[in-house]
Amino acid sequence: MKRNIYILAFAFLIIISTDLFAQIHINEIMSSNSNTIYTSDGDTPDWIELYNTNDFIVNLDGYGLSDDIEEPFKWIFPNININPNEYLLVFASGEDQYLIQHWETVINWGDSWSYFIGTVEPPGNWMDLDFVDSSWGVGPSGFGYGDGDDETVVPQVMSVYLRKTFTIESLDNIMDIVLHIDYDDAFVAYINGVEVARANIGTPGVVPNYDDGANEWHEALIYSGGLPDKFEVGSYLDVLQENENVLTIQVHNYDAISSDMSLIPFLTLGMTNAPEEAQGAAEILNFGSSGLHTNFK
Template structure:
């Protein structure tokens, strides 16, 4: 099933023959939580190739004497797909794993409005071909922006489409958002998260409740929002 996530951001002024690699390792996690609310270590793998790769039967271990401490279930990594894995030592009869749907630096369609946009800009069927295209983040070139927008812009509208092949397999959705100064997020036209803004929906030139500085470029962490799967 295809999904569209849109954001309204407010601003003031066994792998040698395969294309899979370990992309990131965190050995002292205090930010991201697993399904139990714990913060185990984690690692991320990435299929950097152009074809699907099955990792069924592959294994992970932190013991050179026991190389098959944990074996992957029947998972297929799509081209340029990322997969986050908890190093929790939990013996799960039902193995769950995290998958990144939208990543920092991904390309979005975006609009810098001078008036209220079309009422249906949030829905999947909306034609955004006339919008500009750019990579996240978006802002005034203050150290954390890949797409620079003009100083004084009051807001930017963003659209990104992603696909979930089996919705029934999804147990939870998490949005980690770094923003300056406010945002509202929608999936297929339904609001799923917001911060620091009034109005339902907010006006394109609405002011924010207070100033809020982005955190990642200061060495901080994004704010986490739990999204209802029913959304």
């Protein structure tokens, strides 16, 4: 059965079926959003907030939202769920997007990593998922020395290599990948052995040697109140796999006598539906709100 949520002159009505009224309520609307809620692009379109009052999940696939009584299914919800007692934000932006409904940081500041001090070259397959890192050290991020932001202090070296696994239950639920890294002075990042991002060192696709230096000085930002750099790596969705994956990073100094080194990584996945035990995005990261945008405004 199709279900419709109808909007006209900012009077919001649920009109088709009584069971819908029992399941999904319009909780709040904002018809003049100048600065209340921002999208991930920093825009402020009008928005509608829905609420599931029940103790069961409601799938919104086929539900309609409209500002025109003659066209009640002007915008159709994608196949997403709204969990019990959960709120759902929809932007009336005219952009017609079904993108990301939930951001989940699967690798966060302070998580435990395996690490290798780069006084010699690591094994050539160190960034692969099936590499056995049981002989490596283990410690929480951040990694480095000299800045006061280092949970795992390392020696004054040219490089450190790190590995951290994460799990994906369903690839169909993953719409985007975003990597945030606070670093000093350079890094290269890989997912399941494939390079996905680098900054301030070497040539893309060429693995730096353990004693290669950064192209120039680069200061970390978090320790002085700044934010980590953001790297959009959604074009690498095809390297992900269901169940276990691995993020690996090599961080490099500018030279062997550098006064500091830093690495604090975050990996966040954009999802259609939130996982059962969702933690959301790391507080320090700015992901805005819902990725649902209607085709009207």
